[in-house]
Amino acid sequence: MDLLLRGGIIIDPSCRREGPMELLIQSGRVAALAPSLGPVDVPVLELAGKIVLPGLIDLHVHLREPGEEHKETIATGLAAAVAGGFTAVACMPNTSPPVDSRETVAYIRERAARADLARVYPLGAITAGQRGRELAPMAELAEAGVKGFSDDGRPVPDSMLMLRALQSARALGLPVLSHCEDLSLAAGGVAHGGGTAARLGLPGIPAAAEAVAVARDLLLQQESGGLLHLAHISSRLSVSLLAWAREAGIRFSAEVTPHHLLLTEQAIEGFNTNAKMNPPLRQEEDRQALCEALCSGLIDLVATDHAPHHQKEKEKDFMTAPFGVSGLETAFPLLFTHLVERGVLSLYRLVEAFSTAPARVLGVAGGTLAPGAAADLVVIDPLHRKKVQKENFFSLGKNTPFQDWELQGYPVLTMVGGDVKMCRGEVKSCSSNFLPVWQGVLKEGRL
């Protein structure tokens, strides 16, 4: 629908805009953006005290479908996405079957279209069956619409195969999203190889398990000229390699997750399986190095690595419970509250990391409110404080280490292509309250 958003602060790093502005939406697109647009003949939404951003884009989520629908479905994952302010997500191919054929890509796209919430960019497997032996049919997958390649969940252990993957993806103009882990160094580990794991008697994963793989992939990028994206960087050691690579002129992009920015190994105390993730939560010096790298731009962007699991799976003992955290519905308010409000990171840089940068890395539209762009946007309420309540997640994955954290900066309106998908926490075609709430807001003319 056509709509004028008025009275809010607009932050759009794609065109270096920040300040009070009016935004006109017509036919699903941004028609105009200016300090004042004069009288217009469309419904008006007053946004005093709110912040308008380009829709958030998460290039690292696990939607679990096909094959593990007891953990998440494409529909529930996308409901979680729009609830968290995300207008687009890229989904990892470690489903069952993995995304290594045209048919599976088509299946995901069809399910996503049926859910009609956030946009979905499927990622294809690097190797057939994600078995790490031979390359998946990358050209066929590209033709079917994947926006990048990854064997996430596992690394590609064979360096020659990874080199060829970077070369092939480069020829297709697509990025390779690398899960950096040396399996021989990480073998059997369930937590960071530090003091907490030692005290709890848990086998550790050293920071070197990640750094060895980061170093290899950076060198392979130099060899291939490929579009290398490094997933979930977790340690100071890896950050120092990124600094070296930047200095050496090696091209890469990198992501960090909200949990690695805010938590340390201490979160696993009491054998808390909701803090069990891969790569593991590390130490305070690692956490600080990640924050600094995000601030400076050495790490380009934030991705959630949304990894929903069933409660019964996370209730297993620490050794056998699966790795991962349900991240879509807490990511933005977590970093708004703990980095922006505390003066660690500017809101402008956070928006860039959540929106403009992931669009650039994936080579997709979005991450902008420039006139002509699709009206994918999110409105944030910077002041309203609310506790994280996993029971209220749209995601089937209730596995969060942030339960009961009091946060602010929650999204209150998410719009995709000019269509409102979430309003005040109610999600279109998921919440029975969605229509009455949205119609009430429209009638009142303010959010």
Ligand SMILES: [Zn+2]
């Ligand atoms: Zn991974």
Ligand SMILES: [Zn+2]
């Ligand atoms: Zn992942």
